[in-house]
Amino acid sequence: MTDAPERPRADLRRTAERYRSTPAEGIETRHAFSFSGHYDPKNTHFGALLACNEELLAPGAGFEEHKHRDTEILTWVLEGALAHRDSRGHSGVVRPGMIQHLSAGSGVTHTERNLGGATGPVRFVQMWLQPDELDATPGYGLRRVEPADGGLTLLASGMERDAGTDALRLRRRDAALWLATAGPWQPLPQLPAAPWRYAHLTAGSLGYRTIPGPKGGGRSMEPGDSVRITGEAFADPAAGGTGAELLLWEMHSPVSYG
Template sequence: MELPPQDGQAYETVEPASGPGRKERGRADLRRTAERYLSEPAEGVTTRHAFSFAGHYDPRNTSFGALLACNEETLAPGAGYEAHRHSETEIVTWVLSGALAHRDDAGHAGVLRPGTVQVQSTGSGVTHTERNVGGAAEPVRFVQMWLQPDAYGAAPGLGLRTVPDGEGLHLLASGRDADADRAPRLRRGDAALWLVRAPAWMPLPDLPAAPFRYAHVVAGSVGYRTVPGPQGGGRSAGPGDSVRITGDAFADPTAGPDGVELLLWEMHTPVRYG
């Protein structure tokens, strides 16, 4: 898994309404899972990419906010990624089903299962492997997200948090000092990742506000209005779908008939260059 290209526009901008002094409009940009670029980087491995990645490059789709990648990965029994190196990237992994074996040259090794988030700060450089756990009869499915850090050159680090069952808003990772005792630390001070769960037909809990928010549905479905008020169009997102949100878009989100579980990035600045 190589770093995605870093050329071109880094993020979707918030479009201002016409006329002087008018409030900027938000946008809820729905991307269906079938629209993702599909690749097979190794035998038994399939990946759907939300952004430009490795050999796939779209200059109009390189990142959103500080998020560089959001990949849906499936590793067949016996399959996985051989040793490869990363640096200066926050790699966050959430397993949907099965078990993912991780090992790196910084001394970390373990098996990641549903309900536990892993945050790997690659820092000055780390080599790791990711494989379907040995002896598995079923594929492992997981979402892996890459975030640009704002601190560089530090030694690699790894954090884990197991999330309790139940509805609500659960903090998975954060770069804020105030959250240091609640979740693994991100090396980006103005970003946080949340897990959101809601039962059938119920409104989602109050979501954190931010200039850039990225919602990725992992189970169930969510309905919402594109912007607040009667002018907002109704939309629905299902498993694998994502919504890139700016401003006050993504209004009145409500779980569908099977409830919903989604990952939500809260980001207050976009990718920085130079």
């Protein structure tokens, strides 16, 4: 296990700061980290998270067959419907309120397309996590999310404490993905603590303090904004006038090399 970061920090990244690419007709991607032709050696990952992409696929558009290996891929749809099909015989349609997990393991190819016949775009957030079990048999999971009382819902986890829950099972023993929600002007529920946390706002607006106490500066988030959180930073988060929906990664170790 790697030691925790030295000091608390809440590093806000606006959606407009993401790297933008158009890999094929009808596809627009905004990358939070170095990806393909966008390379910054200081921005390759955060914690165990390797990618957090905002994707927009026009009607009829999609990603043709491509391969992944040793990556945990989580997909959360914001609008429309995403059709998935892979070389292991898994297929599914991901809609708002559902979470999809593709565990690439020893290798899998798949396609991702805007559902056939759709007249509007599909928008989704896709996140890639490094597993701690390599060369495993590829796996697939898709579930509809039933929001938990209190506004904090576990979507996926590899942690032993979460075995037996409805959460999709990750191949990383010290990471979990949560959905946090709050009504207009309400505080977010108590968020899980971890040395590395990554927060991505998917809907509404949110305000927070950079660190606890009067010395913490106030910040605000709009949809697509993210915060890379170390230690006890990201204090007193509260929703704005339209409420808030936040995806939150809880990670207890960073990317491991070698």
